[in-house]
Amino acid sequence: MDFIILKEAIAPVAAIIGLAAIGGWIFTTWLRIKHGYPLENSWGKAIYPKTSDEAMERVKLISQENAQLRAELGSVKDRLAVVERIVTDEGHRLEREIEALRRPAN
Incomplete structure (x- = not known):
């Protein structure tokens, strides 16, 4: 029950x-x-x-911006590698390279 x-x-x-x-x-x-x-x-x-024309255009613009930012990031990485090499390089080697750049090319 x-x-x-x-x-x-x-x-x-x-x-x-x-x-x-x-x-x-x-x-x-x-x-x-x-x-x-x-x-x-x-x-x-x-x-x-949503696959409207506006959405497709937005995707295209974002893809272009992404490609530009990737290219810029690549150049920043290259510049950073140069700066790191300069900072960690020994002083006398850096001085020789600077002096070599100052001398006129024959």
Whole structure:
């Protein structure tokens, strides 16, 4: 008899929890749509990814900027390597190289 009473008490609680979970899922989906986020499947991939012309142009601009920044980073790395070589080089060797640059080429 106690089991039946317990079963009758658990059923409404489980139904309320289930409805609250479904309501929360609907609310978060609505918020994502409202703020322009793409909907995602269970693996985190966009269900309907935005492929508008504006988005494609943005990707192209970001790719160009990325290439420019990579080139600039490469030149900064080269310059840093030269500075590190100068700083860690022995003084007399550096002095000879500077003097060699000062002498006129024959």
